[in-house]
Amino acid sequence: MIDLSSPGAVRLDPSGFEALVAAARHGSAGAPxxxxxxxxxxxxxxxxxxxxxxxxxxxxxxxxxxxxxxxRGWLADxxxxxxLGVRTDLLQLMKTPxxxxxxxxxxxxRMRPRHLPERVPAxxxxxxxxxxxxxxxxxxxxxxxxxxADFAWRLDFWWDGGGRSLTAVDGDLGxxxxxxxxxxxxxxxxxxxxxxxSTVMAxx
Amino acid sequence: xDATADARFTPxxxxxxxxxRPTGVxxxxxxxxxxxxxxxxxSNLVLTSSTTGGLSFSDWQNGTDELLPRMLEDYLLVDLxxxxxxxxxxxxxxxxxxxxxxxxLTMEQWFTQIDDVGYTLTATVETYRYDALAEVxxxxxxxxxxxx
Numbered sequence: 542m543i544d545l546s547s548p549g550a551v552r553l554d555p556s557g558f559e560a561l562v563a564a565a566r567h568g569s570a571g572a573p574x575x576x577x578x579x580x581x582x583x584x585x586x587x588x589x590x591x592x593x594x595x596x597x598x599x600x601x602x603x604x605x606x607x608x609x610x611x612x613r614g615w616l617a618d619x620x621x622x623x624x625l626g627v628r629t630d631l632l633q634l635m636k637t638p639x640x641x642x643x644x645x646x647x648x649x650x651r652m653r654p655r656h657l658p659e660r661v662p663a664x665x666x667x668x669x670x671x672x673x674x675x676x677x678x679x680x681x682x683x684x685x686x687x688x689x690a691d692f693a694w695r696l697d698f699w700w701d702g703g704g705r706s707l708t709a710v711d712g713d714l715g716x717x718x719x720x721x722x723x724x725x726x727x728x729x730x731x732x733x734x735x736x737x738x739s740t741v742m743a744x745x
Numbered sequence: 746x747d748a749t750a751d752a753r754f755t756p757x758x759x760x761x762x763x764x765x766r767p768t769g770v771x772x773x774x775x776x777x778x779x780x781x782x783x784x785x786x787x788s789n790l791v792l793t794s795s796t797t798g799g800l801s802f803s804d805w806q807n808g809t810d811e812l813l814p815r816m817l818e819d820y821l822l823v824d825l826x827x828x829x830x831x832x833x834x835x836x837x838x839x840x841x842x843x844x845x846x847x848x849x850l851t852m853e854q855w856f857t858q859i860d861d862v863g864y865t866l867t868a869t870v871e872t873y874r875y876d877a878l879a880e881v882x883x884x885x886x887x888x889x890x891x892x893x
Contacts (some may be wrong), residue, residue: 654826
């Protein structure tokens, strides 16, 4: 499914996205009609070329005990293409100026001011960080409970020659970053978190 | 009126205090223009004061929180905290918004109320430069002596 009927971002399901990428990569001859139509849509001008030949790629997983959303991004030539997970079966494809990536990440990670209690670092084994954002809720839910977190997120950003990865948890105890080298979840301010997110692209 | 005397804060090194400023604005400090990027957004600090009309500190700031999303495009509040500003109860907020030229901007604001006057020091920078400037802006805020 590729929905071009509504204004704004293009909405599609995972199979529609795969069809779109295949049509862009191999040519639209023989592609499904909706993929051909989508490639001709002006909202996708300059989008597929960035996705097929990006200078940098990002993936953000935001996961609670019951829900898990994956967002993806491709960066090239001053264009940031985002594939946002609205639901597990519904995606939103859009482009935005790269300068707005930090704000997008703030929104997607639901970073917001909270009234916070006294906070201290907590032990959390590095080997279990993947469980916080695991596709398997049977692993994810207990890991989040052990971390005293409402939800977690994992940001991976990589480019030719390098990459960065960051795992965080959030909830009533506020934003905490995972420091795998010491096996700890360390409380940070939103300002600190924002500074980190604002530098994600700097390394590229 | 002498801009330096009115500033009541120490601007970052090299920034200039503007003599020409709008009504209600006590001080404006601008980072130096970049000759290599003449159209680039110039980071700035703006100091304002206004009567709070008998409002408590909390009510004044709650009103500000309601007003900012209506004034600034794509406004996104990131952080908000209470803190002491020059021995007066105050606070700090960090937000993202879109500038008039479509820039991605970060706004950091320190504020306090003394008697019936609300004082606000607002820093605005392009978001991709915020991390590099954050410490300098914090030092400027620490130098601020509102109401003196």
